Amino acid sequence: MNGITEKLLGIVSDWAGSFNGAFNIRENGQCAGRQSTAHIKIESKTDVPGLDIRILPGTKGESVSIPACVTHGDVDDLVYNDFFVGDGADVTIVAGCGVHTDDGEPARHNGIHRFFLGRDAHVVYLEKHIGTGGGSGKRSIDPVTEATLAEGAILEMDTTQLGGVDDTTRTTRATLAAGAKLYIRERLLTEGSQQARTDFEVFLDGEDSGVDLISRSVAKGNSHQAYRSRIVGNTRCTGHSECDAIIADNGTVTAAPELTANSGDAALIHEAAIGKIAGEQLLKLRTLGLTEEEAEAKIVAGFLK
Amino acid sequence: MNGITEKLLGIVSDWAGSFNGAFNIRENGQCAGRQSTAHIKIESKTDVPGLDIRILPGTKGESVSIPACVTHGDVDDLVYNDFFVGDGADVTIVAGCGVHTDDGEPARHNGIHRFFLGRDAHVVYLEKHIGTGGGSGKRSIDPVTEATLAEGAILEMDTTQLGGVDDTTRTTRATLAAGAKLYIRERLLTEGSQQARTDFEVFLDGEDSGVDLISRSVAKGNSHQAYRSRIVGNTRCTGHSECDAIIADNGTVTAAPELTANSGDAALIHEAAIGKIAGEQLLKLRTLGLTEEEAEAKIVAGFLK
Numbered sequence: 001m002n003g004i005t006e007k008l009l010g011i012v013s014d015w016a017g018s019f020n021g022a023f024n025i026r027e028n029g030q031c032a033g034r035q036s037t038a039h040i041k042i043e044s045k046t047d048v049p050g051l052d053i054r055i056l057p058g059t060k061g062e063s064v065s066i067p068a069c070v071t072h073g074d075v076d077d078l079v080y081n082d083f084f085v086g087d088g089a090d091v092t093i094v095a096g097c098g099v100h101t102d103d104g105e106p107a108r109h110n111g112i113h114r115f116f117l118g119r120d121a122h123v124v125y126l127e128k129h130i131g132t133g134g135g136s137g138k139r140s141i142d143p144v145t146e147a148t149l150a151e152g153a154i155l156e157m158d159t160t161q162l163g164g165v166d167d168t169t170r171t172t173r174a175t176l177a178a179g180a181k182l183y184i185r186e187r188l189l190t191e192g193s194q195q196a197r198t199d200f201e202v203f204l205d206g207e208d209s210g211v212d213l214i215s216r217s218v219a220k221g222n223s224h225q226a227y228r229s230r231i232v233g234n235t236r237c238t239g240h241s242e243c244d245a246i247i248a249d250n251g252t253v254t255a256a257p258e259l260t261a262n263s264g265d266a267a268l269i270h271e272a273a274i275g276k277i278a279g280e281q282l283l284k285l286r287t288l289g290l291t292e293e294e295a296e297a298k299i300v301a302g303f304l305k
Numbered sequence: 306m307n308g309i310t311e312k313l314l315g316i317v318s319d320w321a322g323s324f325n326g327a328f329n330i331r332e333n334g335q336c337a338g339r340q341s342t343a344h345i346k347i348e349s350k351t352d353v354p355g356l357d358i359r360i361l362p363g364t365k366g367e368s369v370s371i372p373a374c375v376t377h378g379d380v381d382d383l384v385y386n387d388f389f390v391g392d393g394a395d396v397t398i399v400a401g402c403g404v405h406t407d408d409g410e411p412a413r414h415n416g417i418h419r420f421f422l423g424r425d426a427h428v429v430y431l432e433k434h435i436g437t438g439g440g441s442g443k444r445s446i447d448p449v450t451e452a453t454l455a456e457g458a459i460l461e462m463d464t465t466q467l468g469g470v471d472d473t474t475r476t477t478r479a480t481l482a483a484g485a486k487l488y489i490r491e492r493l494l495t496e497g498s499q500q501a502r503t504d505f506e507v508f509l510d511g512e513d514s515g516v517d518l519i520s521r522s523v524a525k526g527n528s529h530q531a532y533r534s535r536i537v538g539n540t541r542c543t544g545h546s547e548c549d550a551i552i553a554d555n556g557t558v559t560a561a562p563e564l565t566a567n568s569g570d571a572a573l574i575h576e577a578a579i580g581k582i583a584g585e586q587l588l589k590l591r592t593l594g595l596t597e598e599e600a601e602a603k604i605v606a607g608f609l610k
Contacts, residue, residue, distance in 0.1 A: 267580035275572035
């Protein structure tokens with residue numbers, strides 16, 4: 001495992017010289033370390049690159065980390081990871097990703113993650129993305145997340161793009177059975193000439209299923225972000241989505257959320273707001289002695305926290 | 306002018322045996338009455354069916370009514386009406402439309418209205434649509450509205466579909482110069498197997514231009530509604546859109562609003578809510594002695610008022 005990987009692991013995962021629990025480290029498309037536990041089995045797929053991660057029913061309080069790092073240019077890493085989470089399991093999954101290039105060649109990671117949550121399973125899924133390195137090569141991370149939630153399952157997804165990613169297309173699809181709940185928190189920062197597209201599609205198929213989707217983003221420099229979401233309520237269910245974006249400099253943002261109620265018992269709500277930081281907020285912090293830049297940085301950090 | 310036209314005029318326009326001000330009555334594609342005034346000139350177009358309506362600069366407190374009625378099946382009426390509103394004019398335009406068929410043949414009206422508002426002009430535009438008659442023929446009204454607002458112009462659009470329209474596609478496009486304001490209030494009721502599509506696109510091109518778009522709709526029976534809006538802020542401007550839909554029975558609704566900020570000084574907000582009438586609201590009215598149907602009708606009427 002090279003030094004850049006170690007540095008990236010510290011940022012995007014809970015790495016502290018070692019992992020606590022099951023893990024698999026992916027470095028430039030290769031396995032740089034793996035550990036299964038009594039309840040969490042990690043195995044390589046035999047047909048395509050990637051992992052089958054099986055979490056036994058009833059597993060409680062354990063975590064599995066599957067960070068992926070690209071540490072130099074001219075790498076286009078594609079991986080298929082499937083998570084089979086047994087009935088009643090309650091676990092944390094950490095899937096950070098860092099892409100680094102110091103030369104003019106592009107570095108890309110494309111992780112296709114499928115989650116199959118058993119009845120009453122509870123998963124906290126943390127996903128941190130970062131791009132680093134001084135090269136002009138393009139850093140891309142294109143995650144695809146597909147989640148299938150059985151009756152009563154709960155998935156809490158917390159995704160963050162910390163910066164340095166030149167181009168990202170984030171695709172998330174979820175299907176919820178009766179009583180299942182999906183909570184999504186997305187935080188996204190773009191700057192320079194970065195591009196970010198994010199696309200959510202949630203099908204509320206089971207009675208009393210629910211989704212709460214909150215996206216917060218900041219578009220600085222000349223960056224562009226496009227947010228798209230679609231919540232489809234097919235039965236008695238609740239859906240709420242909210243996307244708030246702050247624009248600074250010449251950033252541009254498009255927000256296109258869609259709600260579809262195919263049942264009179266679906267209750268769906270959406271809110272969106274796009275704008276720059278309010279002048280009075282900046283003024284207040286400047287009155288306290290901060291420069292304009294410091295004040296803006298503080299407000300942005302609070303917004304994305 | 307036939308009796309059905311007189312009845313429809315009473316519903317969709319301010320007709321009371323006669324009009325107050327300039328008017329043109331369109332009946333099954335023909336002119337059934339016209340009057341210009343000193344300040345408002347109505348003339349037939351020479352190239353396509355329709356009217357050129359010229360409102361002189363500075364005209365104040367006048368109104369122009371251009372209702373269109375289709376009173377039997379087997380009519381597919383297409384009309385192009387252009388409104389040239391002079392600088393500083395302050396007028397009311399009433400453009401109701403009724404389609405009636407008593408047989409199995411379809412009745413359709415397709416009005417393409419273009420508004421050119423001069424500097425600081427102020428227009429209140431009222432548009433009421435209804436379908437009547439006992440025949441099985443499909444009643445369709447497909448209005449297209451294109452508005453170009455010069456500096457400081459204000460357009461208040463108030464559109465209502467009162468019922469009986471089997472199929473409607475409503476398309477509205479507007480472009481706003483500096484300081485121009487657009488206010489849209491849309492109210493839509495569908496029932497049975499009716500279909501309604503509504504599509505707004507507003508370009509905020511001038512500094513301090515603004516749009517406020519509020520759509521309220523009720524989908525009953527097996528009806529389907531699709532709402533789409535797009536607000537594009539290209540400079541310092543404000544945009545707000547809100548679409549609220551009540552579903553009853555097996556109605557279905559899709560709401561797809563889009564906000565695009567191409568400037569850091571654009572402030573754009575959207576809200577949407579889809580759901581059925583809250584149980585406690587119904588219960589309260591039933592406690593006061595209303596039947597469930599009466600309570601629902603009262604709440605729907607209040608919502609669409």
